[in-house]
Amino acid sequence: MTLRTRLFASYMLLLIVALLVLGGTLLLFFSRQAAPPQATFQRLAVLVQALNVRDVLRSLTPTQQTSRRAVEQVRDVLDEFAQTRDVRVLWLVQADERQLILHDSSGTFADDHPLVITDDRFFSTALERTLGGNARQLYGSFQNPDGSVWLFGGVSRTFTTPRRQEVINTLLLAEPAPTASLQDVLSQFYGAIVPPLLQAAGIGLLVAFVLALLISRSVARPLQNLVSAVRAVTRGQYDHDVPEEGVREVRALARAFNHMRAEVQRTQNAQRDFLANVSHDLKTPLASIQGYAQAIYEGVAHDPAEAARIIQDEAARLNRMVSEVTDLIRLQAGSMPFQRVPLNIAELVEGIVTRLRVVAERKNLTLSTNLSSVPTLYGDGDRLAQVVTNLLSNAIKYTPSGGHVLVSLVPEGQSVRLTVRDNGVGIPPAELERIFERFYQVDKARGSQRGTGLGLAIAREIVQAHGGTLTAESAGINQGAAFHVLLPLQSA
Ligand code: ADP
Numbered sequence: 001m002t003l004r005t006r007l008f009a010s011y012m013l014l015l016i017v018a019l020l021v022l023g024g025t026l027l028l029f030f031s032r033q034a035a036p037p038q039a040t041f042q043r044l045a046v047l048v049q050a051l052n053v054r055d056v057l058r059s060l061t062p063t064q065q066t067s068r069r070a071v072e073q074v075r076d077v078l079d080e081f082a083q084t085r086d087v088r089v090l091w092l093v094q095a096d097e098r099q100l101i102l103h104d105s106s107g108t109f110a111d112d113h114p115l116v117i118t119d120d121r122f123f124s125t126a127l128e129r130t131l132g133g134n135a136r137q138l139y140g141s142f143q144n145p146d147g148s149v150w151l152f153g154g155v156s157r158t159f160t161t162p163r164r165q166e167v168i169n170t171l172l173l174a175e176p177a178p179t180a181s182l183q184d185v186l187s188q189f190y191g192a193i194v195p196p197l198l199q200a201a202g203i204g205l206l207v208a209f210v211l212a213l214l215i216s217r218s219v220a221r222p223l224q225n226l227v228s229a230v231r232a233v234t235r236g237q238y239d240h241d242v243p244e245e246g247v248r249e250v251r252a253l254a255r256a257f258n259h260m261r262a263e264v265q266r267t268q269n270a271q272r273d274f275l276a277n278v279s280h281d282l283k284t285p286l287a288s289i290q291g292y293a294q295a296i297y298e299g300v301a302h303d304p305a306e307a308a309r310i311i312q313d314e315a316a317r318l319n320r321m322v323s324e325v326t327d328l329i330r331l332q333a334g335s336m337p338f339q340r341v342p343l344n345i346a347e348l349v350e351g352i353v354t355r356l357r358v359v360a361e362r363k364n365l366t367l368s369t370n371l372s373s374v375p376t377l378y379g380d381g382d383r384l385a386q387v388v389t390n391l392l393s394n395a396i397k398y399t400p401s402g403g404h405v406l407v408s409l410v411p412e413g414q415s416v417r418l419t420v421r422d423n424g425v426g427i428p429p430a431e432l433e434r435i436f437e438r439f440y441q442v443d444k445a446r447g448s449q450r451g452t453g454l455g456l457a458i459a460r461e462i463v464q465a466h467g468g469t470l471t472a473e474s475a476g477i478n479q480g481a482a483f484h485v486l487l488p489l490q491s492a
Pocket of ligand 1: 394422424425426427435441442451452453457480481
């Protein structure tokens with residue numbers, strides 16, 4: 001299933017679930033809710049106007065109320081109205097806080113029967129102010145003896161009898177309260193509601209489809225780019241970065257991929273260079289061995305002893321190179337075993353200086369030391385000796401006759417700093433980091449003593465394996481150079 005289909009399907013599902021939940025909740029609500037009485041009240045209000053209740057009541061003066069004939073006349077008017085308008089009319093009088101029936105057009109309540117009515121606050125307050133003086137409109141409900149509820153609208157009017165008694169006459173027009181639920185009422189509108197609902201669902205579908213399309217495109221396109229990039233890497237093509245676009249997670253993936261691609265490319269290049277360098281650097285001594293050996297064999301060598309010496313030198317160089325390459329590979333693979341023993345580093349440096357002093361003096365160099373006593377250090381003595389020897393022989397090698405070399409050792413915080421400083425040929429600033437690369441030599445042609453370009457790479461690996469750092473410093477060509485080894489005291 002494609003991303004787009006999956007997104008579209010999940011939107012659909014969401015839409016359907018949302019509609020079902022919403023519809024279900026509304027149905028449940030409507031089916032439990034009675035239809036509002038407002039429509040009945042509205043109808044009754046119109047009838048109240050038609051009956052002209054005010055006039056009917058106004059005609060009932062207090063004196064006339066006692067007159068049987070007048071009362072009968074009102075009853076007739078009310079009955080006739082009830083009949084023609086198909087509505088129930090009740091006439092009540094309030095006495096001692098109770099409403100007593102004076103007449104009920106339906107004949108349900110006998111005369112003088114007390115009736116309890118409930119005001120509908122919401123509807124009556126809206127219309128109350130339309131009548132002035134001592135009359136007021138009222139809307140509400142009462143219960144029939146059979147339990148059915150009736151809604152009424154009407155007017156009540158207050159009279160004061162000659163004996164200063166307050167009498168309240170009320171005329172009510174009543175209809176049975178609707179028993180239908182809100183759902184029944186609404187069901188009349190279903191025909192009208194369904195088409196717009198379907199339309200809305202259709203629009204929802206369309207929106208979902210467009211959204212699915214947009215989102216899937218923003219996610220799928222960068223992912224497809226990544227897939228092609230991964231395929232390219234599989235084919236060995238490392239040159240192209242994937243653009244970092246799309247949603248955040250996909251961008252993070254693209255960034256991680258680009259990083260990985262760059263790393264793989266770097267390692268691949270380094271390995272290729274390494275192999276090329278090894279074979280190139282092995283070729284030179286081999287060629288000269290072959291040349292001199294052939295010359296001796298053919299008897300054309302001017303000085304066979306000298307030729308044999310050169311062959312021996314070159315073979316020694318080859319030997320050194322092979323063992324250095326092996327060292328380096330083992331160091332980088334982390335498979336070189338290191339012994340951690342307490343070391344007197346000052347003693348170790350002193351020993352190496354003594355050994356190399358002969359070489360320095362032969363070259364007419366001054367070799368001086370400044371070795372402070374430093375705390376005991378844990379490390380591999382042979383390997384650290386290899387580092388110091390490399391730095392010191394480099395200093396001797398790259399310093400012309402008459403120059404001087406200084407080896408110093410000082411404690412520095414929780415570390416020990418060893419510096420080998422010379423005033424020799426120096427290193428151009430741009431090369432300061434490169435000299436630590438495998439096989440890198442500032443100027444391959446310079447100097448009679450050709451090296452391998454592996455010494456510093458190995459030295460740095462050893463120092464780093466001890467948790468320390470090895471850095472170079474030089475003001476430029478012929479400005480001398482200094483190499484700093486910083487070793488932590490506690491490196492377990
Ligand atoms: P090499 O066997 O060529 O000496 P290294 O890895 O020990 O290999 O050194 C790499 C390069 O760094 C050297 O070829 C040289 O150009 C430069 N270098 C090392 N030490 C010094 C120094 N003390 N002064 C100037 N250049 C140096």
